[in-house]
Structures are given as C-alpha cells and as structure tokens.
Amino acid sequence: MNSLSNPSSASEPLFYRKVKRILISEIASGVLTPGVKFPNEKALALRFGVSIGTLRRAVEELVAENILVRYQGRGTFVRNLDQERFLFQFFKLADRSGKFEYPSVTLVSFECAAATNEEAKALGLSGDAKVFRIENVLSLNGQATVHDRITIDAQLFDGLTREQLEMRSGTIYELYQRDFGITVAGANERLRAENADSRSADLLGLEAGTSVMRIERVAYTVENLPCEWRISMVDTRQVEYVSRSSRE
Amino acid sequence: MNSLSNPSSASEPLFYRKVKRILISEIASGVLTPGVKFPNEKALALRFGVSIGTLRRAVEELVAENILVRYQGRGTFVRNLDQERFLFQFFKLADRSGKFEYPSVTLVSFECAAATNEEAKALGLSGDAKVFRIENVLSLNGQATVHDRITIDAQLFDGLTREQLEMRSGTIYELYQRDFGITVAGANERLRAENADSRSADLLGLEAGTSVMRIERVAYTVENLPCEWRISMVDTRQVEYVSRSSRE
DNA sequence: AAGTGGTCTAGACCACTTG
DNA sequence: AAGTGGTCTAGACCACTTT
Structure with a gap:
C-alpha cells in the first residue's frame, strides 16, 4: 500500500525522513518554489503513500527550519527569502x-x-x-x-x-x-x-x-x-x- | 473525561500548551528535577487526561528547548545542566x-x-x-x-x-x-x-x-x-x- | 460552502534498555 | 520478560481563509 519501502528494516530511513528529503530535493531543484502552488496535506500524503500525520511531521521540520511556511486556512508555501x-x-x-x-x-x-x-x-x-x-x-x-x-x-x-x-x-x-x-x-x-x-x-x-x-x-x-x-x-x-x- | 477543560472555547489555551506550562512550573518549583524519576508517557497522559500524542507534543517542545531529554527504552529526564x-x-x-x-x-x-x-x-x-x-x-x-x-x-x-x-x-x-x-x-x-x-x-x-x-x-x-x-x-x-x- | 491547515484521539507495532 | 520511548495510522472535529 505504501509507495515508500518499509522503514522497519535495518538501514532503511524513516518515512518522515524520506518525505522530508524528497521535499528538500524538489525545493532545491526548483520543482517547488515560492511561486508554485504547494499541494495540500491530503494530496501530498496520498502521493507519498503515508498518513497525514507522517506527512505533517516532515513538513513541520521544514517549517522549523524556515524553509516552508504554513497558514491555517490558506495553505503551505515555500518560504520566500525576502x-x-x-x-x-x-x-x-x-x-x-x-x-x-x-x-x-x-x-x-x-x-x-x-x-x-x-x-x-x-x-x-x-x-x-x-x-x-x-x-x-x-x-x-x-x-x-x-x-x-x-x-x-x-x-x-x-x-x-x-x-x-x-x-x-x-x-x-x-x-x-x-x-x-x-x-x-x-x-x-x-x-x-x-x-x-x-x-x-x-x-x-x-x-x-x-x-x-x-x-x-x-x-x-x-x-x-x-x-x-x-x-x-x-x-x-x-x-x-x-x-x-x-x-x- | 478530561482533567483539563475544553480548549475549543475561545480564550482557552490548547491542551499541549497547558501540559507544557504545568511541566515547566513543576521543573521550576523543583517537583521535577534531574534527580527525580520522570513519569512515563502513559502515566503522564493519564494524569493530565490527554492522549499520549498530545502529551508527547508538550514533551517534544521541552526536548527541543533542551529542558528535557528522552532516551528510547530508558525514559524521559529533566536535563542536567552539566x-x-x-x-x-x-x-x-x-x-x-x-x-x-x-x-x-x-x-x-x-x-x-x-x-x-x-x-x-x-x-x-x-x-x-x-x-x-x-x-x-x-x-x-x-x-x-x-x-x-x-x-x-x-x-x-x-x-x-x-x-x-x-x-x-x-x-x-x-x-x-x-x-x-x-x-x-x-x-x-x-x-x-x-x-x-x-x-x-x-x-x-x-x-x-x-x-x-x-x-x-x-x-x-x-x-x-x-x-x-x-x-x-x-x-x-x-x-x-x-x-x-x-x-x- | 468548500478547502485549507491545527489539534486531538486511541490505538498498533517497533526499537531499545533494563532487570 | 517487562518497560520505555519512537514511528505510524486513520480517522474526528475545529479554526481559519477563500470563493
């Protein structure tokens, strides 16, 4: 059911770490930028094959690192370096x-x-x-x-x-x-x-x-x-x- | 069922904020110190009348602030200022x-x-x-x-x-x-x-x-x-x- | 009204440490 | 073996923003 392989095996990274790393690489490569609509949580969770809670954990770390910003009711965005x-x-x-x-x-x-x-x-x-x-x-x-x-x-x-x-x-x-x-x-x-x-x-x-x-x-x-x-x-x-x- | 009043009403603080504030005051007052056994998550959640997830959120913020430390398998501790x-x-x-x-x-x-x-x-x-x-x-x-x-x-x-x-x-x-x-x-x-x-x-x-x-x-x-x-x-x-x- | 994130729940299962 | 925290799930309900 998951599109990510099982993290319980020894050297596999954790789901939320994987999700975070993918998001980072998409930000670095320009797929996600301050100008592009960021997918909502449900869509992202579905895409990565993880629960919303797990997706949120990855996003939360990126918010803590000032890379993303979330606004309740509006959405999640790549933070603009203004x-x-x-x-x-x-x-x-x-x-x-x-x-x-x-x-x-x-x-x-x-x-x-x-x-x-x-x-x-x-x-x-x-x-x-x-x-x-x-x-x-x-x-x-x-x-x-x-x-x-x-x-x-x-x-x-x-x-x-x-x-x-x-x-x-x-x-x-x-x-x-x-x-x-x-x-x-x-x-x-x-x-x-x-x-x-x-x-x-x-x-x-x-x-x-x-x-x-x-x-x-x-x-x-x-x-x-x-x-x-x-x-x-x-x-x-x-x-x-x-x-x-x-x-x- | 909860020992904390409902946070959905207008000016009520959130559950995890309340739990965090109580933990901080107990650390400040010396009820919880580096020398005292810290209750485990299930016990704390029960005591505050919140779910483990909510309890964890409060504890996680205190860990991020270097006030608590958690060790998997061992327990949670007030961090010693060594x-x-x-x-x-x-x-x-x-x-x-x-x-x-x-x-x-x-x-x-x-x-x-x-x-x-x-x-x-x-x-x-x-x-x-x-x-x-x-x-x-x-x-x-x-x-x-x-x-x-x-x-x-x-x-x-x-x-x-x-x-x-x-x-x-x-x-x-x-x-x-x-x-x-x-x-x-x-x-x-x-x-x-x-x-x-x-x-x-x-x-x-x-x-x-x-x-x-x-x-x-x-x-x-x-x-x-x-x-x-x-x-x-x-x-x-x-x-x-x-x-x-x-x-x- | 519809869509978004924010909080909270009640579990399951795993990894690690201790006795 | 028993006890601890760590990860993950699949929802419910709320607050806020936009249309």
Whole structure:
C-alpha cells in the first residue's frame, strides 16, 4: 500500500525522513518554489503513500527550519527569502536600541578570479575553480557600518554580472534565489575582535587600527551545501551582533 | 473525561500548551528535577487526561528547548545542566581549530551591593534591590582569555558565599541549579568590538586599548525570567565566538 | 460552502534498555 | 520478560481563509 519501502528494516530511513528529503530535493531543484502552488496535506500524503500525520511531521521540520511556511486556512508555501526573512534569519546586527533595519548597500568592487586555497576550502571547491568576489559597504542611517567581502563559486552563479548586482532589488540572497535558483537556508558564523585593516578602515571612515568586529560566515543551501563565504568587518559603535539562544 | 477543560472555547489555551506550562512550573518549583524519576508517557497522559500524542507534543517542545531529554527504552529526564550541556548550549567560544573546551575559572572578586540602575533594569529588579557581583577570569590552555563580570539578584541566590563559588565543582550554572534550584534555560547575547579597559587588560595580560570582544548576556530561567546579567571581555586571538543558524 | 491547515484521539507495532 | 520511548495510522472535529 505504501509507495515508500518499509522503514522497519535495518538501514532503511524513516518515512518522515524520506518525505522530508524528497521535499528538500524538489525545493532545491526548483520543482517547488515560492511561486508554485504547494499541494495540500491530503494530496501530498496520498502521493507519498503515508498518513497525514507522517506527512505533517516532515513538513513541520521544514517549517522549523524556515524553509516552508504554513497558514491555517490558506495553505503551505515555500518560504520566500525576502527582506523580512533575511532580517529575521540572517541579519544579526541591531542598533543600540535593539532595532533591526535593512541597510543600504553599495557595491565597491566585483571580479572573477581563481579561488585562493582559503576560498576553495570554505566553499568545498577544487583548487583551480573560479570564483566571483563581491565587495560591499553597508550603511545604516547614512553611516558606513559594515564592509563585506563575499566569495561565491563562479560555476554555481554562472553569468552573474556587475550590473545584476547593482540593479537588484532586495537582498543578495533574493538574487541568489530568483536568478540562480539557490536558496540560502542556514549559515555558520565565527566572530572575533580585530583592528581594522587599512582597506576596511578606509571604506568605513575609521582610523586604521580601530577596533572592529570580524564576522566570517559560510552560508548553506537547503541541501546543506556551502554556497557563499563572507567576511564582514563591522564598526560596532552604532550596532551590535545579537544572538538569541533556544527560547521562542 | 478530561482533567483539563475544553480548549475549543475561545480564550482557552490548547491542551499541549497547558501540559507544557504545568511541566515547566513543576521543573521550576523543583517537583521535577534531574534527580527525580520522570513519569512515563502513559502515566503522564493519564494524569493530565490527554492522549499520549498530545502529551508527547508538550514533551517534544521541552526536548527541543533542551529542558528535557528522552532516551528510547530508558525514559524521559529533566536535563542536567552539566558541563557537557553548558559547553553545548551556552559556551560559544571555540579555539581556532573549532574545538570547544571547558576553561579553568579563577574567582577574582565577590561582593554584595546595591544594584545599579543598569543592573536592576537588566534583571527586572526594583531600584533598591541588592545584588551579588562576581568577577572571574577564564583560562584556556593556561592563557587568561575571558574576563567575566556577573551580576545576580541577591534575594534569588540568598546565602551565596565566596567559598561556595571557589569550592564548586562544575560550572556556575550547575551551582545555580544544584544549590538554588534555578535552572538556566536560555540566554540572549549582544556582541561588539571594543578596546580593553584597564581592568580587563590587566586581568588578561593585554596592553590597555587592545581590541577585545565584549559580550553582554542576559540568562533566563525555564520560566523565562532573567536571572543573570553578565559582561564578558574576550581576547579573541586564541578563540572565536561561534554561531550556528537553524540547521540540525 | 468548500478547502485549507491545527489539534486531538486511541490505538498498533517497533526499537531499545533494563532487570 | 517487562518497560520505555519512537514511528505510524486513520480517522474526528475545529479554526481559519477563500470563493
């Protein structure tokens, strides 16, 4: 009766894990996107040959991971990586009053080059891969506050142009999703305090050697593959990095 | 048939929310502790007059919040705030190789005094409350790395002594739980880069003005009440603050 | 009115741990 | 063997949104 094979046998994955994995691969491949009508629970359960309860469990985990959203009475949707979600999930800088606001972004430089060892390692690329390097300055309340150095796989983002970056509406993660079908679903970050290098100091209007926060981030797709490496230098006189731990 | 009133009426909370709240209050009040046998699911469901599925939902949320742990075949337990959990949930500093290790702690100062406005505000205390102030230095691999200034409500931790702090085994959060019945369940942190003040520089063996990371943390109990305010100054030449975002 | 997700039930059967 | 949690089923009924 089930279209999935029996999970009780030793190494078989569980039903809800299987369902989840299939949903993830369909999101990654673009079969399911924010623009496409998502099947309702009964239809999905029928399709996978599982009960609604089991289907719900898979969906619930994807909701918890911010990949899907459900609205009672309306339906289930692939979550759009819009500005609101970006601020909520990936932008951890708040001003001293605790308010998160989307910064204005200025592209400083854009190039395509061979990956350094460090870049190749962070992104899981082979040694001779090509990468795009994007350098941005983010301003909050008119004050240059963050200096971003972004590295992405040139093959994954094939055809990306400077104009695309400059002319985009919304965040760079929306651009990844809309123009390249790559949905950023998570990120790991490592932070330390440093003295500003001359480049960052220059772009942020600081004296060289001023204390700044360095954030190194690797972003991951829904399939948990690294897709972006980023180093941010932050002038924390106006903003703070906010981290919330495990309570809703 | 149910011992909980019907949740379908307008303002009534849901069954599983009710069950969860009752479990939280029993953990906070010490009826359920790491040392007490936790009733099995069937018994709990019967006691609350709900089905096992509903009981499980409440327990699952508490497991997700790291307050309970379940082991198949063994049972459900109030999670012990031991060193392992502390490292996993609250200690975000890893060395450059990404390894988390518990530091050695040295008590530098201990006092009881009237709360400053800042302290009273952070802990939700009245203006004339008394607080304990604890100052620690944390060393990793023999290197003084973190300077902690901790403030806690003197009434909540009534009777705390310097000897208790110096003689404790395990983390200070274990002491809160074991000796005062206060289980830390979550924390919010705000980070910025600063120049070391003379006190921190002195304790960490740095030149005054060296770039350090300042972490301001408010810790919360299982009932979501603030119970500790802490400012940490971190020498990030050896360690980094690690933040993981929303993937299992 | 019809369709969606949200909550809840009352089981069955399995996997794991303990005595 | 007995007891525990883990997965899964096949519904019922409710709340909300859309048509």
